[in-house]
Amino acid sequence: xxxxxxxxxxxxxxxxxxxxxxxxxxxxxxxxxxxxxxxxxxxxxxxxxxxxxxxxxxxxxxxxxxxxxxxxxxxxxxxxxxxxxxxxxxxxxxxxxxxxxxxxxxxxxxxxxxxxxxxxxxxxxxxxxxxxxxxxxxxxxxxxxxxxxxxxxxxxxxxxxxxxxxxxxxxxxxxxxxxxxxxxxxxxxxxxxxxxxxxxxxxxxxxxxxxxxxxxxxxxxxxxxxxxxxxxxxxxxxxxxxxxxxxxxxxxxxxxxxxxxxxxxxxxxxxxxxxxxxxxxxxxxxxxxxxxxxxxxxxxxxxxxxxxxxxxxxxxxxxxxxxxxxxxxxxxxxxxxxxxxxxxxxxxxxxxxxxxxxxxxxxxxxxxxxxxxxxxxxxxxxxxxxxxxxxxxxxxxxxxxxxxxxxxxxxxxxxxxxxxxxxxxxxxxxxx
Ligand code: HEM
Numbered sequence: 370x371x372x373x374x375x376x377x378x379x380x381x382x383x384x385x386x387x388x389x390x391x392x393x394x395x396x397x398x399x400x401x402x403x404x405x406x407x408x409x410x411x412x413x414x415x416x417x418x419x420x421x422x423x424x425x426x427x428x429x430x431x432x433x434x435x436x437x438x439x440x441x442x443x444x445x446x447x448x449x450x451x452x453x454x455x456x457x458x459x460x461x462x463x464x465x466x467x468x469x470x471x472x473x474x475x476x477x478x479x480x481x482x483x484x485x486x487x488x489x490x491x492x493x494x495x496x497x498x499x500x501x502x503x504x505x506x507x508x509x510x511x512x513x514x515x516x517x518x519x520x521x522x523x524x525x526x527x528x529x530x531x532x533x534x535x536x537x538x539x540x541x542x543x544x545x546x547x548x549x550x551x552x553x554x555x556x557x558x559x560x561x562x563x564x565x566x567x568x569x570x571x572x573x574x575x576x577x578x579x580x581x582x583x584x585x586x587x588x589x590x591x592x593x594x595x596x597x598x599x600x601x602x603x604x605x606x607x608x609x610x611x612x613x614x615x616x617x618x619x620x621x622x623x624x625x626x627x628x629x630x631x632x633x634x635x636x637x638x639x640x641x642x643x644x645x646x647x648x649x650x651x652x653x654x655x656x657x658x659x660x661x662x663x664x665x666x667x668x669x670x671x672x673x674x675x676x677x678x679x680x681x682x683x684x685x686x687x688x689x690x691x692x693x694x695x696x697x698x699x700x701x702x703x704x705x706x707x708x709x710x711x712x713x714x715x716x717x718x719x720x721x722x723x724x725x726x727x728x729x730x731x732x733x734x735x736x737x738x739x740x741x742x743x744x745x746x747x748x749x750x751x752x753x754x755x756x757x758x759x760x761x762x763x764x765x766x767x768x769x770x771x772x773x774x775x776x777x778x779x780x781x782x783x784x785x786x787x788x789x790x791x792x793x794x795x796x797x798x799x800x801x
Contacts, residue, residue: 376395377403379395382757386752399675408675412695416690421715425666427451454480465586466603501770509617513731522570545759570605619651623735626703638778650704665683666679750768
């Protein structure tokens, strides 16, 4: 039997619960060639260099298998801006950012912190009277989805429709589910359905504006103009989906890690303001996005003694880079007290995660609330069952047991409310 490459072993489902020893093996050769011809890069320094290298493209149309055999005319909607290069990428990102955070709208995320706390509190209230729950289905999934729907102006009752679309898109980026052409066609089909959905929604918001991002975007008339209807349709769909599995996984991975490090869990119960440091360390130690498969070299690029030929796909293994011992001491220890913590959890360079302030805020709010209110929390199984996707990696379910659900903050004492006030001021200082 032929020996499978380390990268191929990482893709195998059996290694989903603990891919880290394989990442360590991968890092011994910073640049390797995978069986499908792509170049896999796994060390921190080399990944950072490529994330900032203008010779590396995120545009799918530069992929060697594009257009795919049998393709008819390319589909109507423009690509998501995550799959574009400058200058188009930068223009769209700037136009969207005006309504999402700094520098134009710096308070957008922090101003909804209380609402976010209420949403997560309500989900935890639903567990009252029980001693068991699945933290993925009952909190980690519905919480960020409710928040992003409110922010964008998407009706909550449409959730079953876009959950199915999100699942399809996420499967389409999973390299184990088919070749590039098959996955791209699947992705285009969902993209078209999601875009049509947002087209109708944009028209409704133009006629009846609300206090949400879609209403602001359709009314936009800033110095750089506005997004075309197609750009708006496509990129609202991206914002809705990009924060789905990722934020679910930071909360689920976070609870799993805290339950494996009970002394950190106890500290977080007493000091909710620690959550900013804990979330940052989670983004390094158990990140939701393990690798990026979307890059293509536009030219020959020398990396750590290997030449990546122009026209070849590159895989950046972010999760291996964030545990590179040449970058961070004792990388396999979960240590929220690290004096420095530069990780690749949100990528880097011009595609650095657009939703990072929101994702940080959600995780910083949800984790302390869960550990404080679910008393004597423990895991039912370790490891829990994982989702198949090696790229967006996280538990499919996180079954836990607890003795009781403690009351919500409003009914707690002054000391507790002061701790929460402190946590919200840390949040304001750290999410952006
Ligand atoms: C913990 C949660 C999250 C993680 C770990 C995460 C991670 C990432 C990573 C690694 C990238 C870089 C992709 C690349 O370079 O190709 C990225 C980009 C992006 N993320 Fe996130 N993300 C999270 C949450 C969110 C949320 C909540 C949103 C939406 C509001 C979002 C929207 C985006 C968008 C639009 C991009 C593309 C940015 C660009 O191309 O300029 N993300 N994210």
